[in-house]
Amino acid sequence: MLVLLQTMLCVATVVVQATLSSVLSINNVYPDLCLVLACLAGFLSNEYKGLVMGLTVGLLQDLLTPGGIGLNLLLKGLTGALAGMTTHTVSTVTTAAVAIVTLVLSLGCGLASLIVAYPDIKGSETFHAISWILVPQSLYQSFLAAGIFWLTHKFRHSFGVVHFAQGRR
């Protein structure tokens, strides 16, 4: 049942990403909701759940992306796993920690996508892509992940399904 719900969440995220990107965009920069989902799965659960959710949402995203199948699968899976691993190293996963880790993972993920998507990019175009797309997008994603984490943390007792890694794992 839980697997079905998680799969539905992944499908819903990709659908929202495909249909509402223009609504979510700020100055033509929109968040990669799939990456945010993978990160949150890792933060709120563990590295295994982050990996599985990341792989699932990455695969679905790859189906609707021009690049070859595998890039998002790999990157999102890795992102989810790394986000989960931080719950081992960071004693208390706070909203600030979520924001910083998501920012770092977003930058890494975005840089890898940039290199794969634009292999023949020139120096000035790389600078433009990093300064106008990669950095604002990473900041947006980090803000979004931190916001959702904060909300989930606040209402975790109401949801009753969130397992935090604060010494209870």
Next chain:
Amino acid sequence: MPRSEHTSLPITTGLRRVLVGVFIVFLFLVLFLPRQSQEWLGQVGGPLGIILEGPLQVVASIQDSLEETWSHYIALQHVWEENQNLKLEIQNLQGEQNRLREQAIVGRDFQRLSIYQETAPMTTLAAQIIGRNVSNWYRAIVIDKGARDGIRAEMGVITDAGVVGRVVRVNSMTSVVLLLSDPNIAITGMIQASRDEGIIQGTPQGNIRMKYLPPLSPVQIGDAIVTSGLTDDFPRGLHIGQIQQVTKAATDLFQSGEVTPIVDFSKLEGVLVITSFQPPISVESPPSPETLAAP
């Protein structure tokens, strides 16, 4: 003061009765008088009427206002409910109007595409856009037609205005189309006036450039760019855009130019996928020697 002074004119009960009787007889007589003879009564009643007119008007106005207030108060209870119902109805009608307007706009777009589809010298398949920009690093759209509908990778995608892009991924029921503004797409184009050919390619900024134009090409700002038909995905002559800026450094071998696309990619709702087309110029086989030798 003696009491008798107050009753200086003593009227007996019998006299009072006589006076009342006379007055009644007088009234009857007045009623039976001819109408012309009654005018003097009107003259007497005129000043009395003026005296009564003011208070009567005041009372009448108070009565009117009371009646009006009362009736409005009672009526308002119904009006409030009616108002709420009307507001709801207006909202529903506005929603309906908006939906119809949207349908009309979408229908108009698809009708235009349909008309173009019938007249265009190629076989096309109409498709609706169901998603965009799933990844930040590609400028792409997702259409609702896939392998099941006969779509294959590398097929060209157009609208009635001009070129949109190329199919790059085909799923069973959906396909991903890379837009002309993406750096990963390149198609052959030519200047319509001078027939000089070049490569049309997107940039990471989302613009379109025409590269490898001959150095002596008389390309000018505003020149129309069309497909050259050298590749298998687009027939010759489809509109791509207009030259916006021409650049050629002294060390460059070729000219290049910024192109303003004819299609607004952000407002696309429906597209046509080119499934097959005939070359515009039929290449006939050369005459055989027997044909030439025949008388």
